[in-house]
Structures are given as C-alpha cells and as structure tokens.
Amino acid sequence: MNLTHLWRSVFGRLFPRDQAPAEPPLLADGSAEAPADAPAQPLAPGLLRLWIVLGLTLALLVALALVAINQEASRLSQPGARQVLGGALQSLPQAWAVRDGGAHYPVGVPGSLVTLPDEWSRSQPGHKGSVWYRFHFDLASVPRAGEVLGALIDRACSSVEVHLNGVLLFRSGRMSDPFARQCFSTHVVPLTSTLLRERDNMLDVRVAGYPIAQVSSRQRAGGLSSVQVGPLAEVQEAAEIQTFWTLTLSQILGGVLIVMGVFALGLAWVRKLNYLLYFGLLTIGWAVMTGRFWRGDLPVPNDAMEVFIAIMMAPMTAFAVKFLLGYAGTGLRHGSQRVWLERINLVLWAQCLLLPLSLLLLGNAGVFLGARIWFLLFTLELFMAIGYFLWLAARARRVEFWMMSAALGVVAAVLGIELSYQNGLLQSGGLHITHFVMPLLYAAVGVRLIQVYVRALQSAEGARLHLERRVQEISVEIERNFNQIAELRVEQIAERERKRIAGDLHDDLGAKLLTIVHTSDNDRISSLAREALEEMRLSVRGLTGRPMVLSDSLADWRSEVVSRLGQAGIECEWHNPHDVIEEPLSSRTYVQTTRIVREAVSNIIKHSGASHVVITAGVDLENHVFTLAIKDNGKGIPMELDGRLDRGHGMTSMKHRAKQLSGQCLVESGPGFGTVIRLTLPLEIAAMQQVLPGRPAS
Amino acid sequence: MKQILLLEDLPEIRAWLKTLALQVFPGAQISESARIHDALELVNAVRFDVAMIDLGLPDGSGVEVVQALREKQPDVQSVVVTIHDDDDHLFPALQAGAFGYLLKEQPREQLAEQLHRISQGEPPLSPSIARRVIQYFTAQARLKPVQEPDTVTPHVQLTDRENEVLLRVAKGFTLPEIGVQLNLSRHTIADYVKQIYRKLNVSSRAEAALEAQRLGLFRR
Numbered sequence: 023m024n025l026t027h028l029w030r031s032v033f034g035r036l037f038p039r040d041q042a043p044a045e046p047p048l049l050a051d052g053s054a055e056a057p058a059d060a061p062a063q064p065l066a067p068g069l070l071r072l073w074i075v076l077g078l079t080l081a082l083l084v085a086l087a088l089v090a091i092n093q094e095a096s097r098l099s100q101p102g103a104r105q106v107l108g109g110a111l112q113s114l115p116q117a118w119a120v121r122d123g124g125a126h127y128p129v130g131v132p133g134s135l136v137t138l139p140d141e142w143s144r145s146q147p148g149h150k151g152s153v154w155y156r157f158h159f160d161l162a163s164v165p166r167a168g169e170v171l172g173a174l175i176d177r178a179c180s181s182v183e184v185h186l187n188g189v190l191l192f193r194s195g196r197m198s199d200p201f202a203r204q205c206f207s208t209h210v211v212p213l214t215s216t217l218l219r220e221r222d223n224m225l226d227v228r229v230a231g232y233p234i235a236q237v238s239s240r241q242r243a244g245g246l247s248s249v250q251v252g253p254l255a256e257v258q259e260a261a262e263i264q265t266f267w268t269l270t271l272s273q274i275l276g277g278v279l280i281v282m283g284v285f286a287l288g289l290a291w292v293r294k295l296n297y298l299l300y301f302g303l304l305t306i307g308w309a310v311m312t313g314r315f316w317r318g319d320l321p322v323p324n325d326a327m328e329v330f331i332a333i334m335m336a337p338m339t340a341f342a343v344k345f346l347l348g349y350a351g352t353g354l355r356h357g358s359q360r361v362w363l364e365r366i367n368l369v370l371w372a373q374c375l376l377l378p379l380s381l382l383l384l385g386n387a388g389v390f391l392g393a394r395i396w397f398l399l400f401t402l403e404l405f406m407a408i409g410y411f412l413w414l415a416a417r418a419r420r421v422e423f424w425m426m427s428a429a430l431g432v433v434a435a436v437l438g439i440e441l442s443y444q445n446g447l448l449q450s451g452g453l454h455i456t457h458f459v460m461p462l463l464y465a466a467v468g469v470r471l472i473q474v475y476v477r478a479l480q481s482a483e484g485a486r487l488h489l490e491r492r493v494q495e496i497s498v499e500i501e502r503n504f505n506q507i508a509e510l511r512v513e514q515i516a517e518r519e520r521k522r523i524a525g526d527l528h529d530d531l532g533a534k535l536l537t538i539v540h541t542s543d544n545d546r547i548s549s550l551a552r553e554a555l556e557e558m559r560l561s562v563r564g565l566t567g568r569p570m571v572l573s574d575s576l577a578d579w580r581s582e583v584v585s586r587l588g589q590a591g592i593e594c595e596w597h598n599p600h601d602v603i604e605e606p607l608s609s610r611t612y613v614q615t616t617r618i619v620r621e622a623v624s625n626i627i628k629h630s631g632a633s634h635v636v637i638t639a640g641v642d643l644e645n646h647v648f649t650l651a652i653k654d655n656g657k658g659i660p661m662e663l664d665g666r667l668d669r670g671h672g673m674t675s676m677k678h679r680a681k682q683l684s685g686q687c688l689v690e691s692g693p694g695f696g697t698v699i700r701l702t703l704p705l706e707i708a709a710m711q712q713v714l715p716g717r718p719a720s
Numbered sequence: 721m722k723q724i725l726l727l728e729d730l731p732e733i734r735a736w737l738k739t740l741a742l743q744v745f746p747g748a749q750i751s752e753s754a755r756i757h758d759a760l761e762l763v764n765a766v767r768f769d770v771a772m773i774d775l776g777l778p779d780g781s782g783v784e785v786v787q788a789l790r791e792k793q794p795d796v797q798s799v800v801v802t803i804h805d806d807d808d809h810l811f812p813a814l815q816a817g818a819f820g821y822l823l824k825e826q827p828r829e830q831l832a833e834q835l836h837r838i839s840q841g842e843p844p845l846s847p848s849i850a851r852r853v854i855q856y857f858t859a860q861a862r863l864k865p866v867q868e869p870d871t872v873t874p875h876v877q878l879t880d881r882e883n884e885v886l887l888r889v890a891k892g893f894t895l896p897e898i899g900v901q902l903n904l905s906r907h908t909i910a911d912y913v914k915q916i917y918r919k920l921n922v923s924s925r926a927e928a929a930l931e932a933q934r935l936g937l938f939r940r
Contacts, residue, residue, distance in 0.1 A: 529776060532803045533730055539825050540736040548827075555825040559805060573891075577847040580892030588894065596892070 073416040077427035084431025085438070088459060092439055111174065111252035111260060114138075114225070117155040121146060126188065127154045127226040139177075142244040143234040149244070150233050152197065157225040157249055161218060171213040172254035174261055177247035178229045179205035185226040187217050200324045201230045205242050208264040210257055225249070232324055236386055238332035238393035240444045272312060275461040279309035282468045289475060297348030298471065304341040305464050307334060312460075325389070329381050332393045336377040339400040340370035346407040349422075350414040373399075394444055401437045408433060425470060432463050524562040531558055557617075564613035572603045572648055572705065575612050576639050579619050587635055590627045597638040605641060605648070605705045614679045615650070615703060618687065621676055622652050622699050630656025630697060641705075647685070650701040659691040676701075722748040725771040727759045727785055728801070729778055733824065737772060737801065740828060744835045745770065759785045763792055770839060771798040772822075775809055783816045790817030790921060799838055807848045814917060815856075815924035819843055842895075842910035843917060850889035853920055860923055876923040878916065885912045 119140065120133035136145055136155070146153060175182055181202040184192040192211040195202020231244025250257070286302030289295070311334050347366065377396055384392045408430045415423040436459060535558065538551035580596050587594040607615075626632055632654035640649040659673075673689055676699070680687035685703035722745045728734040731754075738750055751766060753759040756779050763785065771789055773782040782800065789796045800813045800821040810821050820843035822834055834844060857878055878886065881902075888898045899909045 528803055533733075536803060536824055537730060537732045540828075541732045552825050552827070555803070559803075563806065574847070574851060577851075577890055577892030581847045581889075581894060584892075584894050584897065588896070598891075 070416055073423065074413065077412050077416065077423060080424065080427040081431035081434060084428050085435035088432060088435035089439060111250040111256055112159065114157040114159055114249045114251065117157045119145065120154045121149055122154050123152050126185065127156055138249065139247040140245055142231060148233045148235065150236065152228050152230045155227045155229065155246060157227065159223050159225065159251060160221045161223065169253040169255065170215060171218065171251055172257035173211040173213055173225060174250040174257045175209040175211065175227065176264065177205060178209065178227070179242060179245050180231045182209060183228040184211045186213055187219065187224055189217055197230045200322060203242065206268050208261045210261045212254055213251065235388065235390045236324065236328065238328045238389055271458065275458065276309040276312065279305045279461050279464055282464065283309065286468065286471070297345050300341045300345035300348060301467065301471065304338060304345055307338045307341060308460065308464065325386055328389050329378060332381060332389065333378050335396060335400055336374040339403055340374060342404055343370060343407040346411045350411045397444065398441065401441060404433065404437065422470065425466065429463055429467070432459055436460060520565045524565060527558060527562055560613045560616060564610050569609055570607045570612045572605045572607050572641065575607050575615070579616065583619060583623055583637065586623055586627065592626065592632060593634045595636045599639055599641045601641065603641050607705060611683055611703055614683055618676045618679055618701060626654050626656065630654050632656030632696065646705045647702050648705055652699040653696060655696045658693050658695055658697050722769045723766055724748045724750045725759065725762060725768045726750055726752045727772070727782060728774040729754045740831055740835065741772060744832050744839065756780045756784055760788055763788050768793060768796050771796050772801050773798060775800060775802040775804065775813060783813050786813055786816040786818050797839060799835065807852045810849060811852045814849065815920055817921040819917065841914060843913055845889050845895065845913050847890055847892050850886050853916060854886055854890060856920065876919050876926065878919060882912050882916050885909060886916060
C-alpha cells in the first residue's frame with residue numbers, strides 16, 4: 023500500500039500537469055497509434071534534466087544488477103562447481119597438452135601441463151588445428167557402484183575426439199578443416215568397461231579448433247573447458263541439464279523471437295509502420311544469430327562462416343537503430359530532421375557494405391580484430407540511438423521512457439559484458455545470462471508495441487462508433503429541420519392562397535354586398551347585406567388570420583361589446599381574469615366566438631330590455647379551456663319564444679357553433695332572473711404558434 | 721366652405737359617400753375621383769380640408785394618395801374609407817399619415833357620427849390598431865441605437881401618457897372609459913390619440929427616408 027502511495031506521489035511530482043498517468047508505466051495509458059503523437063505538453067527543462075538523470079540511474083542500476091546476476095550465474099554453472107554440488111562426478115582438471123595433428127596421442131612429444139579450462143588464445147595462441155589432451159585417472163578414485171562409466175566433455179571447441187587407452191571411442195564431427203562447429207555442445211562419451219583398467223587409465227581428448235584471430239567471436243575460439251568422468255547415468259543427466267541451458271533454451275527463445283518477429287512484420291505490413299518492420303527484422307535476425315540452430319556440419323570454409331556471422335552484425339545494428347528512431351517518431355515533422363535521417367540511413371547501409379569489405383581486406387588472421395572493432399562501433403551507435411530515444415521520450419513525457427531506461431541498462435550490460443568477454447577481460451565458461459535477457463527485452467518491447475497497437479485500435483473503434491452516433495444524430499436533426507422547413511413552406515403557400523381568396527372575396531363579393539348595403543331602399547335588405555358583409559369578413563379572417571392570443575381576443579371583444587352596449591344605452595361591466603393570459607387561440611375559435619358574442623349582444627340589445635350586463639371572462643389552464651359568462655338583467659327568454667328565436671339563428675346557432683369548436687354554450691334564463699349565457703371553449707395548443715412579437719407586458 | 725376629396729372606384733358607393741359627406745359637412749365642395757392618378761392631380765391642384773380615400777383601387781392603393789396629401793397638404797384630415805377592418809390594411813394607411821378610418825358597411829348614421837367625430841379631432845382607435853402601434857414603437861425603440869449620427873432623424877418616442885392610453889386601448893377599454901379611468905376629458909384623450917397617429921406617421925416617414933437613403937435612392 024505504502025509503496026503504491028509513494029510511487030504515485032513520485033509520479034505526481036514527475037508529471038506535474040493533469041496528464042499524469044497514475045499507474046506504473048507498462049500499464050499506463052499509452053500514446054496513440056503513431057507514437058509520435060505524444061501528449062502535447064513538453065517537459066520543462068529542469069524537469070527534463072531530472073527525468074534524464076533518473077532514467078540514467080535506472081539504467082545503471084539495471085546494468086549493475088545484470089552484471090552481478092551474470093557473474094553469479096556463470097559462477098554457479100561452472101563445470102568445476104558441479105562436483106561441489108553433486109559430488110557424483112570426478113573432474114579431471116589437469117592434462118598434458120600437445121599440439122599434434124596425428125590420429126593418436128603423440129607419445130614422446132613433449133607437451134605442457136595445462137589446467138582446464140584451457141583457452142587456446144592463451145596457451146596456444148594462433149594455433150589452428152588439433153591439440154591433444156591426455157588425462158590420467160584411476161578407477162578407484164571414480165565413484166561407481168558397478169555401473170557403466172561415462173565422460174562428460176564440456177565446451178570443446180570446435181570438434182572433439184575421444185580415445186580411451188588408445189581406442190577411439192567418440193568423434194563429434196569433422197576433425198579436418200573446416201572443423202565441425204560444436205562449441206556449444208556438451209558431449210557424453212560412454213567408457214567401455216572392457217577398456218578400463220584399475221589404475222592409470224589414459225583418456226586422450228583431441229580438440230580441433232580455430233585460433234581466436236580467425237573467428238569473429240571468442241566463443242568460437244579453440245579451447246577445452248572441462249572433462250569429467252562418472253557413472254554414465256549421472257553424466258547423461260548432467261549433460262542434459264547443460265544442453266538444456268545452453269542449447270534448448272536458446273532454441274526455444276529463438277523460436278519465440280521468430281514468431282514475434284513474424285507477427286511484427288505482419289503488423290508492419292498491415293499498418294504501414296516502419297518501426298514495426300525494423301523491430302520484426304531485428305528479432306528475427308537475433309533469433310537466427312543466436313538461436314543456435316546451426317548444427318555446424320555444413321562444409322563451408324571457416325572464413326566464409328565467420329565473415330557471414332560477423333556480417334550479420336551490421337544489418338542488425340541498422341535495424342535496431344532505425345527501430346529506435348522510428349519509434350521515437352523522428353523524421354515525421356521537421357525538414358531538418360529529415361536531412362539527418364537521410365544521413366543516418368546512409369551511414370547504416372554503408373556499414374553493411376563496409377563490414378564485409380573490411381573483413382575481407384583484413385584477411386584470415388584479422389577476422390577477430392575486425393569483428394571486435396566493428397562490434398565496438400556498433401555498440402557506440404546503439405548507445406547513441408538509445409540515448410537519443412530517451413531524450414526525446416523524456417521531452418515528450420512518454421511512458422516508454424522508463425521502460426526504455428531499463429532497456430538501456432540491459433543493453434548496456436549485455437553489450438558491456440560481451441565486449442569485455444570478447445576482449446578477454448571477463449572469464450566466462452558457463453552460462454551467459456545475456457542470451458536470455460535479450461529475448462526478454464525484445465518480448466517486453468514487443469508487448470509494449472502490441473499494447474500501443476491495441477489501444478490505438480480501441481480508440482479508433484471508439485472514435486468510429488462516436489462518429490456513427492454523431493452522424494445519426496445529425497441526420498435525425500437534418501430530417502427534423504427539413505420537415506419543419508417543408509411544413510413552413512406548406513404553411514406559406516397555404517397562407518398565400520388564403521390571402522388571394524380573401525382579396526378576391528373582398529374585391530368582388532364585398533364590393534357587391536356593399537353596394538347593396540348603401541343603395542337598397544329596404545332597411546331589412548341593407549342590414550342583411552351588412553350582416554353578410556360582416557360574416558364574410560369574419561370568414562376571411564378565419565381563413566387568413568394568425569392565431570390570436572387570448573388576451574388580445576378578449577380586448578377586441580371587450581371594445582366592441584362595450585361600445586355597442588354603450589350606444590344602445592346599456593351599462594356594461596367587463597371582468598377579465600387576473601392572470602396574464604397569453605394562451606393561444608386559433609383564429610377559427612376567435613372568429614366563432616366573435617360571432618357568438620355578437621349574437622348574444624344583439625339579442626340583449628334587441629330582445630332583452632336589460633339595462634345592465636355583466637361579462638366575466640375566465641381561464642382554466644388545467645383543462646385548457648376559457649370561459650365567458652354574459653349575464654343581463656333583462657326579462658329573460660320566455661319558453662315560447664324559443665321557437666321564434668330559432669328563426670334568427672339564436673340560441674341554437676350559438677350552441678351549434680360552440681359544439682363545433684368542441685366546447686359548449688349553456689343558457690340559463692327565467693323571468694325576473696335575466697339571462698346568463700355560459701360559453702366554454704377549448705384553448706388551442708397549436709403546433710406552430712406565432713405570438714405577435716413585441717407584446718407589451720401588460 | 722370645406723373642400724373635400726373623395727376617392728372611390730365603385731360609382732354607387734361613391735355617390736353614397738358623397739351624400740354622407742354632405743350630410744356631415746353641409747355645403748362642402750366635393751371633388752370626386754375614381755383613380756389614383758386623377759386624385760393625385762387633384763391634390764396638386766386644390767387645397768383640401770378633408771379627404772375620404774378608398775384603399776382598394778384599380779390602379780393601386782389609396783395609401784399613395786394619403787402619402788401625397790401628407791407631404792403636400794399636411795393639414796388635410798385624410799380619412800381612409802375601406803371594407804377591410806384588419807390592421808394589415810389599416811396600419812400602413814395610418815403610418816402614411818391617415819387621420820382616421822371608416823368602415824364602409826356601417827349604417828349611415830354611425831358613419832356620419834364617426835366622420836363628424838374625426839373632423840372634430842377625435843380619430844378612432846381599435847384594440848388591434850393599438851397593438852400594432854405598440855409593436856411598431858417598441859421595435860423602433862430597439863432599433864434606435866443603430867441609427868447613424870449624421871442623419872436628421874427626429875427622435876420619435878411616445879410619452880408615458882400616450883403609452884398608457886395606447887395600452888389601455890389594447891386591453892379593450894373604450895376611449896370614454898379610459899377618460900374616466902385616467903380622470904381626463906374626452907378631448908384630452910382624443911388629443912393623445914391624434915398625437916399618437918402623428919408620431920406614427922412621422923416615425924414611419926423618417927424610417928422610410930432612412931431606408932431610402934441607405935439604399936441610395938433618396939429623391940429630392
């Protein structure tokens with residue numbers, strides 16, 4: 023818990039702005055598909071230096087750890103140590119060594135006493151060919167329980183032959199030039215019981231190998247590491263273990279790397295990402311180089327083999343450098359960067375040509391030297407590339423920075439160990455931990471790349487979904503807008519038509535009616551024509567009128583009613599509802615209500631004989647209706663007069679009109695009581711309301 | 721002797737209006753015309769006191785004549801006589817400077833009385849017209865900041881009293897009622913209405929002039 027907390031606080035300090043990923047680097051939110059799209063804010067210079075320092079420290083720690091592990095591992099896996107562990111095998115540390123190419127141990131030729139492990143670069147410098155080693159051992163000193171004995175020969179470079187008491191028991195491969203390349207094999211030689219003597223058995227081991235000068239790597243320089251004898255079962259067991267660690271594991275890792283490389287290549291093809299291509303080639307190349315797939319029985323001259331192996335270094339370095347540069351996102355932006363990239367490309371590919379040329383020039387004896395120099399050069403180049411990547415990653419605050427710092431440490435350690443080993447600064451006879459670490463490194467980088475890719479895929483998918491949704495939303499909106507516009511168009515056209523009809527009506531019908539009104543002698547005809555004209559006007563209004571607001575309608579009615587009643591000498595009280603009534607009223611409702619109100623007022627003026635009228639208007643918002651009550655203090659409507667009023671389209675027409683509007687009109691009347699007309703009409707909730715603009719807030 | 725201009729295309733109606741005019745203004749000299757063209761000529765020739773102008777004419781709208789009268793003879797009481805009672809037709813006429821309006825189909829007595837009233841300086845004002853006027857002046861007030869400083873635009877605004885009268889008319893109160901409510905005489909209320917119409921006309925003309933100027937069509 024505390025550790026996480028501490029880690030987070032450290033992270034918080036290092037990522038001062040909001041973009042702080044709150045997780046360990048390998049799992050944090052990565053950058054987008056092209057790692058060039060790093061988070062936008064670059065680091066401040068001071069913070070940048072802090073990052074670099076931390077990164078280098080991490081690298082150093084990792085490197086030291088690796089070196090220590092390596093030392094420990096190789097110490098533990100020394101053949102000599104085995105006897106401390108198991109106690110079952112007898113090691114033969116000393117032998118007489120004679121340089122001779124004969125088929126048997128040359129008796130009588132003076133040799134030298136050597137202690138295993140024997141490196142020819144020290145004991146037989148420059149010797150190419152065979153060296154005989156004679157080991158003496160007594161049966162008694164060998165622990166056995168009546169079993170068959172066997173000999174374990176570890177790292178005889180390049181090929182080996184074993185004689186026991188003069189009899190050839192074992193040959194690992196071609197003993198003549200070019201020697202079989204079996205430096206990494208562990209050989210088990212069963213010792214025939216019949217040949218064994220009680221005392222002073224002579225085990226002659228003939229090793230054929232190349233001098234270090236003619237090989238490109240110290241691992242393939244001639245020498246003999248260890249010889250042990252013991253019960254065959256034990257020997258075989260030990261050999262298996264050894265083989266596993268040096269051969270099988272490497273092959274497995276090589277296989278894994280090849281698969282990963284192929285996958286990376288596939289991805290690179292699909293996504294057209296250069297750096298993936300180089301990564302793929304790098305892993306495959308590494309697997310091929312170190313997978314130890316070559317069993318070494320090809321009859322290819324040694325020089326060619328060595329040079330070929332050495333040549334592989336150049337393209338590998340090129341791939342590694344280009345991968346790092348591509349992953350860092352160089353060359354994608356600035357023009358000057360492009361120029362640099364061109365130059366680097368040139369150098370890298372030139373190296374691929376220069377390396378074999380130089381080796382050829384140096385000739386047979388200069389292979390190792392040349393290889394070492396080139397190796398040193400490549401190491402430097404790699405360090406530069408990694409350093410540059412770290413600098414860029416730190417500047418852009420990328421998550422890979424930490425991983426790459428660790429990787430830098432690993433690579434530094436590996437290369438350093440290799441360098442020192444090649445140059446003889448390091449004794450190493452056992453496991454090279456570096457062989458296992460590099461694949462792990464590749465695996466880590468590979469996983470990271472896959473993670474980035476998956477993330478990018480997810481975000482692309484998410485973006486696509488989002489886009490789809492947006493498109494859908496927008497198309498719905500467009501459709502809605504289109505519908506609205508279409509409706510408006512229809513409205514406009516209808517309006518224009520209605521206006522045209524209204525105009526025609528006014529001009530033709532209205533004019534004629536007017537003429538009748540003013541030129542007729544008959545009053546009745548005049549008033550009928552007048553009423554007709556008013557009706558026409560109302561109808562036209564119903565057709566062309568905009569929807570009204572209730573308050574405006576009430577104002578219109580009030581004005582008309584009060585002035586008419588006033589002219590007829592009747593008092594009028596009008597009560598409006600208290601609330602502000604901005605409810606909409608369709609023009610049809612307005613027109614019909616106007617008719618009803620006019621009818622009612624006409625009745626009051628003509629028939630009721632009233633002197634006082636009270637009109638109350640009300641609104642019921644819950645039921646969406648408005649009410650109008652017209653009360654007069656006249657003599658009421660006698661029952662028998664109902665029939666007469668029909669002729670003038672009185673009550674029934676009012677009721678009819680109200681019903682047509684989905685409302686109702688109730689009449690209460692009685693002698694001495696007066697008449698009350700209650701009108702209830704629905705308010706329109708019209709779809710396209712056009713309330714008159716600029717209304718005063720009255 | 722009053723000079724009256726009568727513009728109406730339907731002959732029966734014209735005759736009828738003539739009798740109406742003579743009833744209200746006994747002994748007046750009435751110049752009749754049936755087309756705008758003729759009316760405009762008459763406007764140039766005769767000084768009128770009252771004009772009764774129909775809106776729907778074969779060669780255009782009577783609003784033109786109203787405008788001409790307002791420009792050339794601003795003291796004329798031009799009354800628009802029309803079938804249309806809706807503010808869409810009446811408002812432009814009022815903007816152009818009409819003094820009042822009459823609805824043709826009303827019985828003679830009523831028309832006579834209204835004409836008489838108008839001539840006495842009491843123009844009518846209906847709720848819908850009042851609403852339009854309020855709308856107009858509100859819109860004008862909003863546009864005010866945009867006016868250019870170098871144009872001579874009279875700053876037309878209704879006084880508080882005028883606004884009050886207008887609002888009450890818009891609510892449906894009749895002019896006598898408003899007089900009672902505000903404790904003012906009929907004449908005072910009528911004066912307010914006249915002012916309102918005048919300001920409407922002035923503002924409309926100024927607006928039109930401004931627009932014409934903007935469009936570069938200013939005619940001298």
